[in-house]
Amino acid sequence: MSPKMSRREFLQHALAGTGIAVAVTMTPLGYRVFSAADAAAGEFVPSVWLTIAPNETVTVMVAKSEMGQGVSTSLPMLVADELEANWGSVRFVFAPADDKFRDPVWGTQATGGSTSIRHLYEPLRLAGAAAREMLIAAAAREWKVPAEECLAANGVVRHKRKLKSFSFGQLTSMVAGIAPPAKPKLKTPQEFRLIGKEIPRLDVPEKVSGAAIFGMDVKVPGMLVAAVAHPPLIGAHPASYSSAAALKIKGVRQIIKLPKGVAVCADSLPAARGGVDVLKIKWEGGDPKLDNASLDARFAKALNESGIKAKETGDPATAFNAAAKKLEATFSLPYLAHATMEPMNCTAHITAERCEVWAPTQNQTGVKAMAEKISGLPADKVLVNTTYLGGGFGRRFETDVVEEALLLAKATGKPVKVIWAREDDFRNDFYRPMNLSRVAASLDSQGKITGWQHKVVCPSIFARVFPDTMKNGVDQAAVEGVANLDYDVPNLSVNYVRIDTPVPVGFWRSVGSSHNAFVVETMMDELAYLAGVDPVEFRLSHLGGNPNAYAVVKTASMRAGWGKPLPSGKGRGFAFHRSFDTNVAMVAEVAVDRKSGRVKVSRVVCAVDCGPVVNPEIVRSQIEGAVCFGLSAALKERVEIAAGGVVSGNFSNYDLLRMNEAPRIEVHLVKGQDKPGGIGEPGVPPIAPAVANAVFAAIGARFRELPLSPKAILKALKKT
Amino acid sequence: MISLTVNGKKYQVDAAPDSKLLWVLREQLGLTGAKFGCGIGMCGACTVLVDGKARRSCITPVSAVKGKKVVTIEGLPENHPLKVAWIAEQVPQCGYCQPGQMMQAAGLLNEHPKPTESEIDSAMSGCLCRCGTYQRVKSAINRAAGKGKKP
Numbered sequence: 001m002s003p004k005m006s007r008r009e010f011l012q013h014a015l016a017g018t019g020i021a022v023a024v025t026m027t028p029l030g031y032r033v034f035s036a037a038d039a040a041a042g043e044f045v046p047s048v049w050l051t052i053a054p055n056e057t058v059t060v061m062v063a064k065s066e067m068g069q070g071v072s073t074s075l076p077m078l079v080a081d082e083l084e085a086n087w088g089s090v091r092f093v094f095a096p097a098d099d100k101f102r103d104p105v106w107g108t109q110a111t112g113g114s115t116s117i118r119h120l121y122e123p124l125r126l127a128g129a130a131a132r133e134m135l136i137a138a139a140a141r142e143w144k145v146p147a148e149e150c151l152a153a154n155g156v157v158r159h160k161r162k163l164k165s166f167s168f169g170q171l172t173s174m175v176a177g178i179a180p181p182a183k184p185k186l187k188t189p190q191e192f193r194l195i196g197k198e199i200p201r202l203d204v205p206e207k208v209s210g211a212a213i214f215g216m217d218v219k220v221p222g223m224l225v226a227a228v229a230h231p232p233l234i235g236a237h238p239a240s241y242s243s244a245a246a247l248k249i250k251g252v253r254q255i256i257k258l259p260k261g262v263a264v265c266a267d268s269l270p271a272a273r274g275g276v277d278v279l280k281i282k283w284e285g286g287d288p289k290l291d292n293a294s295l296d297a298r299f300a301k302a303l304n305e306s307g308i309k310a311k312e313t314g315d316p317a318t319a320f321n322a323a324a325k326k327l328e329a330t331f332s333l334p335y336l337a338h339a340t341m342e343p344m345n346c347t348a349h350i351t352a353e354r355c356e357v358w359a360p361t362q363n364q365t366g367v368k369a370m371a372e373k374i375s376g377l378p379a380d381k382v383l384v385n386t387t388y389l390g391g392g393f394g395r396r397f398e399t400d401v402v403e404e405a406l407l408l409a410k411a412t413g414k415p416v417k418v419i420w421a422r423e424d425d426f427r428n429d430f431y432r433p434m435n436l437s438r439v440a441a442s443l444d445s446q447g448k449i450t451g452w453q454h455k456v457v458c459p460s461i462f463a464r465v466f467p468d469t470m471k472n473g474v475d476q477a478a479v480e481g482v483a484n485l486d487y488d489v490p491n492l493s494v495n496y497v498r499i500d501t502p503v504p505v506g507f508w509r510s511v512g513s514s515h516n517a518f519v520v521e522t523m524m525d526e527l528a529y530l531a532g533v534d535p536v537e538f539r540l541s542h543l544g545g546n547p548n549a550y551a552v553v554k555t556a557s558m559r560a561g562w563g564k565p566l567p568s569g570k571g572r573g574f575a576f577h578r579s580f581d582t583n584v585a586m587v588a589e590v591a592v593d594r595k596s597g598r599v600k601v602s603r604v605v606c607a608v609d610c611g612p613v614v615n616p617e618i619v620r621s622q623i624e625g626a627v628c629f630g631l632s633a634a635l636k637e638r639v640e641i642a643a644g645g646v647v648s649g650n651f652s653n654y655d656l657l658r659m660n661e662a663p664r665i666e667v668h669l670v671k672g673q674d675k676p677g678g679i680g681e682p683g684v685p686p687i688a689p690a691v692a693n694a695v696f697a698a699i700g701a702r703f704r705e706l707p708l709s710p711k712a713i714l715k716a717l718k719k720t
Numbered sequence: 721m722i723s724l725t726v727n728g729k730k731y732q733v734d735a736a737p738d739s740k741l742l743w744v745l746r747e748q749l750g751l752t753g754a755k756f757g758c759g760i761g762m763c764g765a766c767t768v769l770v771d772g773k774a775r776r777s778c779i780t781p782v783s784a785v786k787g788k789k790v791v792t793i794e795g796l797p798e799n800h801p802l803k804v805a806w807i808a809e810q811v812p813q814c815g816y817c818q819p820g821q822m823m824q825a826a827g828l829l830n831e832h833p834k835p836t837e838s839e840i841d842s843a844m845s846g847c848l849c850r851c852g853t854y855q856r857v858k859s860a861i862n863r864a865a866g867k868g869k870k871p
Contacts (some may be wrong), residue, residue, distance in 0.1 A: 212815055
């Protein structure tokens with residue numbers, strides 16, 4: 001990662017005042033960036049984050065990618081509230097890739113880790129507040145009164161006593177020479193007009209009309225469309241191929257070899273795909289012996305290694321040996337695919353003077369760096385436009401398809417849009433890592449945990465993506481949610497065994513917590529039964545020092561009617577997990593069909609404490625979505641690997657949760673912590689263990705592996 | 721040349737008879753509301769109406785819609801009860817699958833103006849949503865059908 005930008009530097013960026021004067025407009029071909037000199041006459045550009053036009057329109061630059069999590073509404077709300085803008089006049093524009101729009105904490109322009117609100121809650125409010133104070137100062141100067149006698153509300157500055165007012169649009173012509181305030185005063189939460197309100201999303205109307213432009217929908221005049229033949233084996237590359245048959249297809253223009261495949265560029269996607277089918281490629285490389293069984297064996301062997309210490313407090317081994325009640329268990333979770341509904345795609349155009357990219361990306365900084373590298377052009381000649389993302393979930397942090405588009409744009413000299421088939425998307429993913437974990441825990445006679453020894457065998461994402469963050473060889477993501485266990489455990493050790501396999505791994509919504517929460521929360525449930533204590537009570541008794549977590553656990557259990565009887569064959573399960581600075585507890589109600597082995601989750605009750613809430617409706621929808629995302633993995637998903645390649649290729653053999661399988665979801669917001677927590681990811685981790693624990697309550701069988709497929713359920717039912 | 725009626729407008733397109741309707745709509749007619757998701761009719765993102773019935777345009781040959789009326793999301797009026805309901809329930813997250821969801825729902829309401837929960841489930845389960853908006857899709861269909869707010 002680039003050097004971290006300090007809060008002060010960020011403010012200087014944000015508050016450098018009219019001098020920065022960057023206005024950006026969107027044209028059908030992407031963004032146009034103006035300098036101060038030729039910005040539309042009369043516009044007030046108090047910082048890089050917003051523009052106020054004489055016609056009253058307030059345009060907020062959204063430097064985070066909109067992939068469904070609502071940032072194109074919640075971030076403008078932060079600016080508009082402090083600005084005292086009239087919400088009806090607020091628009092948003094996705095920021096181009098530019099150092100000015102770097103995330104102030106990360107120092108890069110990217111979206112991930114449920115950080116958009118956490119990193120921008122204060123900075124964007126400051127940008128809005130600074131502009132408000134400048135507008136007030138301009139009005140006061142015009143009226144020759146002290147600024148203290150003026151106030152801004154709803155897009156207008158008024159004098160407190162006299163009947164005088166200027167609209168923000170009128171003030172744009174009076175603000176010249178007003179210096180940005182060094183320390184703009186932020187509102188108190190009681191003064192918020194927008195923050196905390198259920199404001200309808202700004203992106204919804206065009207997503208409903210069909211007009212929203214995703215990467216897939218980008219059209220550039222003279223554009224070619226490319227399909228790419230990717231290797232059938234992981235790690236293979238093309239040795240030879242034949243262009244002749246493909247070039248005979250109407251509309252096929254050019255065949256181009258790429259490092260990891262062969263591309264057919266054509267006038268239309270069907271022509272390009274037809275070309276891919278007749279390339280007669282010979283591949284070399286890859287390991288035909290790679291399959292799920294061989295990977296299972298490698299992980300099992302690695303579980304015997306001691307690994308690297310990621311955490312050690314007290315002496316859990318001694319506690320374990322001395323304990324009367326103890327439990328040792330091994331958990332296994334599969335590789336998972338992202339399966340964004342919009343398959344990977346990217347459009348690029350490189351000429352001698354200029355490089356332009358249109359990408360549904362989570363990683364503007366990475367895309368821009370790659371565009372500079374491949375085009376050989378300097379940063380100011382490279383323009384990266386972010387479209388709407390048809391799902392991200394971490395997959396679109398990677399720049400592999402961007403690289404393909406840029407290489408093809410360079411080779412053809414024309415704009416090229418690369419579109420992956422669904423099969424390319426499934427078979428060339430950066431998968432959620434497979435994971436094998438072993439936990440040995442002990443209890444005292446009071447039912448309290450005395451020791452917890454945890455070993456995680458997991459490939460490293462950070463070693464490839466952010467190698468600088470590897471501390472002492474430990475991938476922090478691989479042990480998150482365990483190394484920082486929220487329960488009171490006096491003796492805790494966490495060991496990390498890094499395992500490198502040819503299967504590429506990457507960020508998948510909630511990352512390490514997606515596997516570690518399953519392990520910890522299943523273990524907690526098993527320990528509760530071993531202790532003879534109700535699972536909710538058992539958790540509460542280990543959260544004494546954590547009142548916010550305690551409240552969330554309490555709320556979910558009460559709202560769900562925990563403890564009330566259920567009919568036979570049904571069960572309730574509980575899970576709690578804190579991730580991305582947000583506490584989430586869930587109760588799942590399930591019914592297990594003993595004949596088919598199908599698990600039907602009928603109801604999920606969630607309690608969420610993410611601190612100050614910007615838009616409760618967006619928070620609820622994120623949790624609803626996360627429940628379905630996590631449930632899909634819990635019940636159905638597993639990447640099949642055979643003969644060196646990924647077998648899972650489409651929804652025919654890697655199906656996702658469908659409407660008839662989706663539960664009724666209730667989300668209860670709990671007011672606890674002071675600081676904003678993340679919301680895109682924290683709803684994912686608790687659902688799988690809540691469901692597995694509910695299945696145990698329903699049929700008495702424990703599951704330490706996912707998915708809870710009908711086959712797995714039937715096998716377990718035979719044993720009970 | 722193949723003649724097509726899409727959203728009430730007549731078009732002549734230069735396409736092979738087995739060309740899939742989705743790509744004719746998207747690449748030749750510039751109607752990008754219908755989305756590509758899987759290419760095998762299993763995700764529903766490409767759903768359009770053909771003579772009032774929901775069809776997967778990614779597997780429908782363009783020759784099969786000759787003389788029939790095709791409606792895409794762009795052709796559903798802004799004040800259509802489904803579009804109004806989709807906004808009222810704030811259904812979309814990433815939004816990519818939503819045109820398909822809405823066209824599938826339009827086909828459902830053509831067949832069952834007051835669908836039961838199980839009719840909704842069986843009609844809509846062919847439309848995947850990775851963001852998990854199913855609960856709101858269901859609420860919006862009920863709202864559009866005049867069946868009250870939340871399920």
